[in-house]
Amino acid sequence: MKKKPVSAAPRSFDATVVKSQVTDVALVQRRREQIVAAAVELFSVQGFYRTTMQEIARKAGVSTGLIYQYAETKEDVLLLGLMFVMERFRRELESSRGEGTEPLSRLYAALDTYCRVVDRHPEATVLAYRSTMSLPREYREYIKQAELATNELIAERIRACIEAGLFRDAKVELLTYRLVLHAHGWSLKHWRLSEFATIDEYVDEGFDFFVHALATRKGKSQYARFRASRAKQLSKPVRKAAG
Amino acid sequence: MKKKPVSAAPRSFDATVVKSQVTDVALVQRRREQIVAAAVELFSVQGFYRTTMQEIARKAGVSTGLIYQYAETKEDVLLLGLMFVMERFRRELESSRGEGTEPLSRLYAALDTYCRVVDRHPEATVLAYRSTMSLPREYREYIKQAELATNELIAERIRACIEAGLFRDAKVELLTYRLVLHAHGWSLKHWRLSEFATIDEYVDEGFDFFVHALATRKGKSQYARFRASRAKQLSKPVRKAAG
Amino acid sequence: MKKKPVSAAPRSFDATVVKSQVTDVALVQRRREQIVAAAVELFSVQGFYRTTMQEIARKAGVSTGLIYQYAETKEDVLLLGLMFVMERFRRELESSRGEGTEPLSRLYAALDTYCRVVDRHPEATVLAYRSTMSLPREYREYIKQAELATNELIAERIRACIEAGLFRDAKVELLTYRLVLHAHGWSLKHWRLSEFATIDEYVDEGFDFFVHALATRKGKSQYARFRASRAKQLSKPVRKAAG
Amino acid sequence: MKKKPVSAAPRSFDATVVKSQVTDVALVQRRREQIVAAAVELFSVQGFYRTTMQEIARKAGVSTGLIYQYAETKEDVLLLGLMFVMERFRRELESSRGEGTEPLSRLYAALDTYCRVVDRHPEATVLAYRSTMSLPREYREYIKQAELATNELIAERIRACIEAGLFRDAKVELLTYRLVLHAHGWSLKHWRLSEFATIDEYVDEGFDFFVHALATRKGKSQYARFRASRAKQLSKPVRKAAG
């Protein structure tokens, strides 16, 4: 009886919006990965404008001219980079399961996953905030769509909690951004937040706060059970392997 | 009995870190305002790198060379711009009173003020996120310090709630960033959030969420009273004058 | 029995101290010659600061940007120019033979060659005096070393005269600069000197003066023989072909 | 029965070729000295183009605008500077006496004085070589005339030696430049020459060389006497007071 999750091929991650002179699809895929990986790293550290095409080429181990066979402009490379980054977010989020189908657990898993991706790739998050505006207005839409598609993965888990009577009713879109900003915040304000919490604590504190604000009576007892089960798990020798 | 409100002179807003060739202090002040106003507007719309010094000069109604009498580099202009913006945030936040000394009311006032400044100057917020990295590493510290000084104005109001037994104990620094990010979020994700809430709703929803998550029993009843008094106020003909 | 003529490879003429973005050594060589030739001419006529990179590019028949693939700054171009000029001096001096191995004859040949190079490229000499100070302090050392290497070609011929008992003993370094300044003087004060002497006369008068001041009895008779042989030679129809 | 020494107001040192807006002659004199002193020092160290009018003003302790009341362009300041420098050379040379009227002694005194002025103001000499070309062609003539006027002070002493039968006949103009370049050389090649001689030695060696090359029999004996008298003098406790 679950609603069909939005999905249905979000055009937003479709890298074909960027034209390539090369026809061999597999080659395009491979070369672009090579180029974009270098680009994302440089953009993240130095910003879009401080990074030159020649630097990207050098770091990617290709010639300058080659890049222009796989992207028409520097902005294209940025777009590919942002898509690449957001695609990673979505992919990881999509594969985060949570304990069975328990809604709270699944929501926790989503937040946990999101925060940890951010923790592992802090530059990627920052990149999105810093560089999106360097894109031509038209391209920005792609990024927004990609963001919405990713958010939906969280939104649907929030909805599940509401539908299960664990959370009081509220505007899911706003709630979603609350969690999204919590995750992004870890990167955006890492210089300060990391003085007061580890990523583990940050995730738990964030979730705890969220549940406290929204949980119905039923939700609260469910949450207590969730915490107990986690506590038991955590007491076991091995836990989340370091990322 | 209250702690002394913040420090005395937060070095972080001290514009003298940027050197000027002109000695007349009042003139420096006036010219910089003129230049920085133009710069902030352009940076906000086009970004730092897309904005040329000639554009800034033209918009400020001065010659290109003049800017260099009041700032040594383009980065200096950005620093002054960011300082200017953050100073405005702090100033407005500082002057937000709230109903008497009631802690909840004062906290609400802080969030309300913050969000409304963001609402009135959305570019300013975005500017901070997008352009801070364009600064030389050394300059970024100034911005961070300025941010902390501003945050403290919120932090102390949260602390007041905790000390008054209205909120359960928690890490104030993390809570502060929660509110800060809520305010910033209104600008960062305005394209989406504004589809689901007005600024009034966004503030109220954010505060409500915050209180729900933290309030003790005492806090909850206090909050009920606060809402009642606000409802009464809101029913009166005049309300917050538009900014 | 003779000392090994100077060192092997005087680092001082090593153009690799200036970095190039281009890797193809032959191309670097060719392009630099093209650029430097234009630069030297312009620098000589207008001076370093009055010459723009655009002018150099235009005269060299390349684009402005190209120069920056072969030299990092305008100062680098000057350094290459000075090296180029000094290298020419040294090369010509090195290949000046003189009659057999007769010391006086060889010394004369050195002075004669030096003065004639100066005569053919008066701007080059002037350039060295006027523009060396436009170089970063560090670069000036290269030029000094190059000068010393060139001077050595004269110094060793003076030493040969002393060792052959033709000249009385004296500080060779000072004597060397005496001849060097004599040659340079032809360019530095050409506006005046050329009113009173042709280059031929200038060389002869300079050598005569030098020998008169230093020659031993043996040296004097040798010098008489040298002049006699030259006189005979000079009476022949063909003489030094104009450079 | 001596020829009238050229003199008769050499236009070349006439600073009135540079126009001033100020009419008070004494003030013009005073201000210009103030400005030119600063300018010469800066030009000497940094070169003409690297020195800004604002730097000159600062070092002279006046405002930028003031300079333009006493000189129409930056080139004018340079011209005044060069005139100032050459005037000093001439003045010092003019006042160098030598032992009575003995020709050799007077010539020695000229060379000695010249070299010592150069030694005390090495930058001044270098300035002349480096910066003269920065002048508009028309101005250079003034400098040349000033140089000739100064040279004449040496030339006439050489002539005296020839007329007294101490030197063989030769082109006085060339001989003059020989001595001039010797003096200038001390500054131009100081970095090298100072490794091998003190200024005392440099002067003596230079004069000795000169006399050796030119002296008649009569001149030689005169020179021997001159050296003997100097030796006696030198053995006395006090000698040339340090400059």
Next chain:
DNA sequence: GATGAATGAGGCTTCATTCAT
């Protein structure tokens, strides 16, 4: 006479993009 803020043309340098090989 003196000041110093203001001007704006011009230079060095960068770098996205092209194209011959």
Next chain:
DNA sequence: GATGAATGAAGCCTCATTCAT
């Protein structure tokens, strides 16, 4: 398909000169 040398427009910054006070 790949290379990397070549292009040239454009931007930051400097500084000689002016002018209102």
